[in-house]
Amino acid sequence: MEEKKINKIFKLDNILLIISIALLIIAILTITIPVFMENKGKAESKTLHDLIYTDQDHQGEYAKINLAYAPYEFAVQEESFKYYFAMDKDGYMYIIRLTDETYDKLVKLQEEKQSEFSYELQGYIYEIPQELKKIAIESYNEISEKTILTEENLEEYIGSVYLDETRSPSKTYIAIIVGGLIAIIAVIVLVIYIIKRKKTDQKVVEVKKENPQEEKNDDNL
Numbered sequence: 001m002e003e004k005k006i007n008k009i010f011k012l013d014n015i016l017l018i019i020s021i022a023l024l025i026i027a028i029l030t031i032t033i034p035v036f037m038e039n040k041g042k043a044e045s046k047t048l049h050d051l052i053y054t055d056q057d058h059q060g061e062y063a064k065i066n067l068a069y070a071p072y073e074f075a076v077q078e079e080s081f082k083y084y085f086a087m088d089k090d091g092y093m094y095i096i097r098l099t100d101e102t103y104d105k106l107v108k109l110q111e112e113k114q115s116e117f118s119y120e121l122q123g124y125i126y127e128i129p130q131e132l133k134k135i136a137i138e139s140y141n142e143i144s145e146k147t148i149l150t151e152e153n154l155e156e157y158i159g160s161v162y163l164d165e166t167r168s169p170s171k172t173y174i175a176i177i178v179g180g181l182i183a184i185i186a187v188i189v190l191v192i193y194i195i196k197r198k199k200t201d202q203k204v205v206e207v208k209k210e211n212p213q214e215e216k217n218d219d220n221l
Contacts, residue, residue: 035172095162
């Protein structure tokens with residue numbers, strides 16, 4: 001009877017192990033699939049101009065701009081939010097958001113390469129906030145010293161989205177967080193399994209000590 005009980009405990013322990021492995025597999029898939037899809041999207045990315053031209057400039061799309069010049073800073077929000085005017089090889093203008101490191105690199109590259117300057121900027125696109133549109137219009141007209149941009153023609157000149165290299169859509173982050181939580185649960189279940197298995201093994205040893213005849217019979221088989 002005691003042996004049947006132990007076998008039942010072994011089965012329950014094994015179920016915990018199976019659950020732990022299953023959770024680890026789910027965690028890996030939860031993280032890797034979105035990351036794979038994101039990397040695939042990056043590899044197949046189009047230029048921002050092509051996305052705008054074909055009406056595919058949806059928020060969260062991955063795009064690239066082949067910059068012809070170092071960008072021009074025109075807006076700063078809360079110090080870390082810096083926006084720039086940028087122009088591609090075909091003369092199309094955009095609004096972009098860069099890290100300080102990238103901006104410094106582009107300025108240095110412009111100084112070194114001069115007319116041969118070239119840089120492929122990649123990032124996700126987001127809708128231009130209304131406040132940023134107003135700042136862009138005022139700044140561009142101030143630079144030009146005449147009224148060129150207006151609320152009516154802004155999309156014609158710049159589009160309705162800006163390219164941001166500093167952040168990614170939240171879907172990937174959510175997948176990583178969810179996958180991480182599942183992995184933590186899997187580890188907890190695995191720890192419980194190890195603890196219970198040790199207790200079970202200890203109980204088996206005690207039973208065999210109490211029933212040495214059964215142990216001998218097992219050895220003779």
